Amino acid sequence: MDKERILEVRDLELHYFTRKGVVRAVDKLSFDVRRGETLGVVGESGCGKTTMGTALLNMPTPPGRIVGGQILVDGQDILKLSETEVRRRVRWEQISMVFQGAMNCLTPVYTIEKQMKETLQQHREMSKEEAKRRMVQYLNLVGLPEHILKRYPHELSGGMKQRIVIAMGLFLEPRVVICDEPTTALDVVVQAQIINLLKDLKEQLSLSFIFITHDLSIEAEVSDRIMVMYAGRIAELGTNEHIYGPQGPAHPYTQRLMAATPRLHEEVEELAFIPGTPPDLVEPPSGCRFHPRCHVVMDRCSRDELPLREIEPDHLVACWRCFNE
Amino acid sequence: MSEPILVAENLTKWFPVKRNLTQVMKGNRTWVRAVDRISFTINKGEIFGLVGESGCGKTTTGKLIMKLLEITDGTLEMKGENATHLRGAALEKYRREVQMIFQDPYSSMNPRFTVRDVLMEPLEIHKVGKDAKEREVWVREILDEVKLSPPDEFLVRHPHMLSGGQRQRAATARTLMLSPSIIVADEPVSMIDLSTRAEILHMMRQLQREMGLTYVYITHDLSTARYFTDRLAVMYLGKIIEMGVAGSVIDRTLHPYTKALIAAVCEPVSGKVNRIKDVPIKGEIPAATNIPPGCRFHPRCLYAVEECWQEEEPTLDDIGGGHLVACRRWAEIERLGAAARTSEASLGTRKSSFAPSA
Numbered sequence: 001m002d003k004e005r006i007l008e009v010r011d012l013e014l015h016y017f018t019r020k021g022v023v024r025a026v027d028k029l030s031f032d033v034r035r036g037e038t039l040g041v042v043g044e045s046g047c048g049k050t051t052m053g054t055a056l057l058n059m060p061t062p063p064g065r066i067v068g069g070q071i072l073v074d075g076q077d078i079l080k081l082s083e084t085e086v087r088r089r090v091r092w093e094q095i096s097m098v099f100q101g102a103m104n105c106l107t108p109v110y111t112i113e114k115q116m117k118e119t120l121q122q123h124r125e126m127s128k129e130e131a132k133r134r135m136v137q138y139l140n141l142v143g144l145p146e147h148i149l150k151r152y153p154h155e156l157s158g159g160m161k162q163r164i165v166i167a168m169g170l171f172l173e174p175r176v177v178i179c180d181e182p183t184t185a186l187d188v189v190v191q192a193q194i195i196n197l198l199k200d201l202k203e204q205l206s207l208s209f210i211f212i213t214h215d216l217s218i219e220a221e222v223s224d225r226i227m228v229m230y231a232g233r234i235a236e237l238g239t240n241e242h243i244y245g246p247q248g249p250a251h252p253y254t255q256r257l258m259a260a261t262p263r264l265h266e267e268v269e270e271l272a273f274i275p276g277t278p279p280d281l282v283e284p285p286s287g288c289r290f291h292p293r294c295h296v297v298m299d300r301c302s303r304d305e306l307p308l309r310e311i312e313p314d315h316l317v318a319c320w321r322c323f324n325e
Numbered sequence: 326m327s328e329p330i331l332v333a334e335n336l337t338k339w340f341p342v343k344r345n346l347t348q349v350m351k352g353n354r355t356w357v358r359a360v361d362r363i364s365f366t367i368n369k370g371e372i373f374g375l376v377g378e379s380g381c382g383k384t385t386t387g388k389l390i391m392k393l394l395e396i397t398d399g400t401l402e403m404k405g406e407n408a409t410h411l412r413g414a415a416l417e418k419y420r421r422e423v424q425m426i427f428q429d430p431y432s433s434m435n436p437r438f439t440v441r442d443v444l445m446e447p448l449e450i451h452k453v454g455k456d457a458k459e460r461e462v463w464v465r466e467i468l469d470e471v472k473l474s475p476p477d478e479f480l481v482r483h484p485h486m487l488s489g490g491q492r493q494r495a496a497t498a499r500t501l502m503l504s505p506s507i508i509v510a511d512e513p514v515s516m517i518d519l520s521t522r523a524e525i526l527h528m529m530r531q532l533q534r535e536m537g538l539t540y541v542y543i544t545h546d547l548s549t550a551r552y553f554t555d556r557l558a559v560m561y562l563g564k565i566i567e568m569g570v571a572g573s574v575i576d577r578t579l580h581p582y583t584k585a586l587i588a589a590v591c592e593p594v595s596g597k598v599n600r601i602k603d604v605p606i607k608g609e610i611p612a613a614t615n616i617p618p619g620c621r622f623h624p625r626c627l628y629a630v631e632e633c634w635q636e637e638e639p640t641l642d643d644i645g646g647g648h649l650v651a652c653r654r655w656a657e658i659e660r661l662g663a664a665a666r667t668s669e670a671s672l673g674t675r676k677s678s679f680a681p682s683a
Contacts, residue, residue, distance in 0.1 A: 038598070044518040045489075157609055187378035187545065192589035192604045199601055214519060217548070217591035224598055244595030260523045262548040264590050267572060271523035271552060277488045278518075 006175050006208050007033040007056070007095070012069035014048075014055045021282040025051045025064065027232040030308075033176055038202060038209040040223025042216055042257075046278050048232040049212045050100065053178045056210070057095055058086050073175075092123060092171070097178040101185055102165035106153040112164055113149035119171050138167040141204075142197060159190035163197065170201065178210045183218065195222055216261050220244045225314070228254045231279050231289040234308055238315040250317045253290050288319065296321055330539050331367040331390065331507060335399035336360060338385050342614060357613045359385040361563035362399065364641070367507070372533065372540040374554030374571060376547060378586075380610060382563040383543045387509045390541060391425050392416060404506075421451055424500035428512040430492035434484040440495050441480040444468070447502045463502065470535075471498045471528060490521035497529065501536075509541045514549065526553050547590050551575050556647075559583045562613060562621045565641055569648035579650040579659060581605065581626050620653070628658050 014026040025048045033039050041049045054060055056071060058078055070077045078090050099105050106115060116135050120126065126134070136146045142163040153161060162182060169177050179198070183191040199222065201207060211222050219226050226243045228236040228251065236243070236251040243249045249258060259272035276293040279285050285292055291301040300320055308318040317323075339356040348354075360382040367373045375383040388394045389401070392411060400409045403422065411419050427433040434443055444464045445457075454460040468476040471494040484492060493513060500508050510529070514522045526549065533540060544550050550557055551571050558568040559580065567580040578584045585606035608625045611617060617624050619634035626633065633653060641651040652658070 044520055159609065188547070188586055188589040189378065189604055189606055190609075191591075192602045195591070196601045196604075199599070215591070216519070217593045220593045220595060221591045221597045221602070240595050240598050244593055257519060258593060260519050261593050262523075262552040264548045264551055264575060264587065264592055268552055270527065273522070273524035273527065274520035275524075277490070277521070 004035045005032045006035050006073070008070075008072040009056070010070040010072065012052070012055060012071065013067045014051055014060055014064055015067050016051075016064045018063060018282075023281045024284060025232050025281060026055060027284075028069070029232075029234060030069075031227060031234065031237060033208050033210060035175075035208060036202065036206045037224040038198075038211050038222050040219035040226040041210060041212045041229060042214060042219050042226060043229035044214060044278055046281075047229045048281075049214075049229050050180055052229075053097060053180050053210065053212055056176075056178060057091050057097055059091070088123075092119065092169075092174060094174055095176045095178065096169040096172070096174040097180065098165050098169045098182050100181040102162040102182065103153075103158055103185060105165050106161060108153055110152075111149065112151055112153070112156075116149070116164070116168055116171070119168055123172055134171070138171060139164075141170070141201070142167045157190075158186050159193060162186060162190075162194055166194075166197070166201075170205070170207075173205075174207075176208045176210060178212065180212045181214070182211075184213070184215075191218075198222060216257055228257070231284055232281055233289060234316070234318060235290065236315075236317050236319075237308075238317075242312075242315045250311060250315070250322045251319050252294050252296050252321065256295070328369045329366045330369040330404060331541075332402040333366075333390075333399065334364050334402075335362045336364065336386070336389060336396065336401060337362050337398035338382075338389055338394060339397045355614050358563050358616055359613060360389065361616070363560075363563070363565045364399075365558055365565060365568065367539060367541065369506075369539055370533070370537050371555045372530075372542055372553060374550040374557040375541065375543045375560060376545065376550050376557060376586075377560035378545060378610060380562075380613065381560040382613075383545075383560050384511055385563075386560070387425070387511050387541060387543045390507070391423055391509050392419060393425075417451065421503045422505050423507045423509065424503065424505040426493070426496050426500055426508060426510040426513045429516055430489060430496050431484070431516075433496060434492065436484055438483070439480065440468075440473075440482050440484075440487075443484075443495060444499055444502055447499060451503060453503065467498045467501050470501065470532065471495070473498065488521075489517045490525060493517060493525050494528065497525075497532070501532070504536070505538070507539045507541065509543070511543045512545070513542075515544070515546065522549070529553075547575065547586060548592075559586070562610065562616055564621060564638075564651065565649075566622065566651045567649065568641065569646070573646065573648050577648070579644070579648070579655040580622075580652045581628050581658060582622050585625075620651075622652075628654055630654070 010030050012026055012029045016023040016025055029052060043049050055066055060066055066079060071079055073090060073094050078086060117131055120131050135149060139148055144163055183194050202209060213219060223240060225239050227234055230253050235253045236249060249255050256272055256274045262271060274293050279289055287302045287304055288306045291297050298320060306318050308316050309323060310316050311322055338360040339358050342355040342357060375386055377383050389396055396409055402408060408419055441464060445460055448454050448460045465476040468479060473479045473491060473494050487495060514525050517525060532538060542554050554571045557571040557574045558565045561582050567574055567583045575587060578587055585604055589604045605627050606625050619636060620639055623629040623633040639651045639653045641649045643649050
């Protein structure tokens with residue numbers, strides 16, 4: 001695989017400043033996205049995966065604020081750019097996002113054409129004909145006919161709307177597309193179609209995807225590398241083979257999540273589960289944040305600050321058990 | 326274990342579609358055929374799964390069982406007694422026997438109620454227990470049962486002070502208050518995190534064993550259905566198209582629609598990243614107002630031949646071992662086998678004039 005890094009994230013920190021205190025939703029996150037790969041991000045709700053997605057576009061949801069770190073696109077830190085520059089040069093031009101629940105991303109009172117055109121007009125100067133041509137081109141790319149342009153969102157099925165939102169994310173030829181749970185609201189058959197579409201687009205346009213979901217089974221199908229997040233940090237980051245291969249994941253949290261995932265073609269007597277709930281990120285547990293729920297916890301887990309280390313090439317883990325010391 | 330507790334025969338629910346004045350004058354009526362003559366038997370102490378895509382009528386079926394909706398046609402029998410149309414005291418008695426867990430634990434509980442109020446309410450409505458003291462004792466017992474302990478801590482909490490998993494436990498506790506025999510669970514874990522999902526299912530199963538409960542488990546997730554249910558019915562456009570023991574329905578799938586559903590499920594196994602999934606189905610689900618003639622699946626079926634849309638809809642027939650399927654060609658399709666499955670598209674001559682309205 002081509003190892004060229006398209007996006008580099010260094011020590012990214014995003015905090016929510018709430019009345020209850022400072023919520024450390026994304027805490028010193030570092031990772032890369034390479035050309036033509038899909039990086040999967042999994043974790044439970046509240047682990048910071050969506051927050052991280054919005055941070056990559058430099059548009060945290062208030063009361064959230066990016067308080068530290070770097071997001072390098074082509075070696076340039078987009079956090080240092082002004083809002084206007086980000087809007088003009090980065091958002092949708094370099095990095096775009098397909099939001100959770102595509103059905104709610106489209107305005108019910110405008111036709112698809114009007115909504116699609118808006119993105120183009122904001123970013124590019126082009127004639128009406130050219131804009132139309134481009135819209136049709138991208139609709140075809142996601143497998144939709146031209147007459148969809150004249151339709152209103154309520155006339156379309158969930159799968160169609162999802163395709164339109166994906167088309168709009170691709171419009172300006174970004175290099176990285178962040179997909180935040182693009183298939184959760186869809187039925188299995190439609191979900192499989194959308195997954196096929198994303199794989200196809202990745203191949204055709206040599207795009208990179210960041211695929212955010214809570215579903216480990218979907219990641220196995222779409223992502224080349226998988227980043228498992230827990231409580232705002234990376235628990236494990238490895239290739240598809242490392243996580244889903246025969247030897248299984250290294251981190252106890254990932255192991256437990258896998259054991260909690262029901263399999264279609266296996267008779268399982270009892271699924272595993274993780275006791276307790278994810279921690280409150282105002283006052284996260286000391287040391288390893290997973291230690292209060294971990295089944296193989298040791299003394300030092302709650303004591304020592306935990307690093308993320310490479311245990312084999314391309315496989316990073318944050319767990320004392322996995323380090324040979 | 327095969328003592329039937331709930332028997333549905335030709336259960337039907339049609340919803341009228343709103344009409345404009347011209348349509349009223351012309352006398353045109355259209356109906357959404359949400360549930361269209363389905364028959365099934367649920368045995369005492371089993372977990373019966375209803376699976377299908379959204380809009381297939383599985384939730385409507387659940388609501389018909391709950392008697393939250395009036396049955397259009399067909400009969401429903403509970404413990405040998407006719408329960409198709411109930412009113413007043415009979416309905417009240419029925420509701421004590423059949424309870425429901427809703428999908429969304431966030432909106433199914435009054436935010437102003439404490440857990441105590443939530444659990445006391447059914448007892449008060451049905452006037453069970455002689456006074457508040459006795460009721461409170463039961464509430465505590467049930468809280469222990471669903472592992473919300475210590476009860477003292479949870480009794481005074483409001484729903485927003487509970488996590489998703491705890492809420493679903495409280496919702497389960499509420500259904501248990503009246504010691505029902507059937508619990509209809511409509512996607513009880515779809516909004517809960519994976520790490521706690523298994524815990525809730527585990528608890529539900531334990532309760533079922535201890536109290537001899539019968540569950541109707543409604544879901545779109547085939548993997549949890551396989552794990553959790555004893556028998557499974559797959560629905561498509563208001564009709565059961567395949568039914569049988571969960572393992573058998575999933576591992577020896579007969580109906581082309583079930584085959585497509587199963588092919589579409591993602592599995593946590595490596596080496597699938599660059600493979601495009603072959604889902605043997607075409608088109609999109611037609612509207613329930615415009616159900617195709619003949620076999621209702623034929624416009625999307627890769628195996629459809631002329632008789633599939635020319636002749637009457639196939640019935641749900643037992644092919645042995647309690648495995649039922651509503652497909653004319655299941656035996657042929659099975660013979661063709663998995664190897665030929667991909668080149669199968671040519672087998673069906675597609676001349677159906679049916680076009681689903683958009």
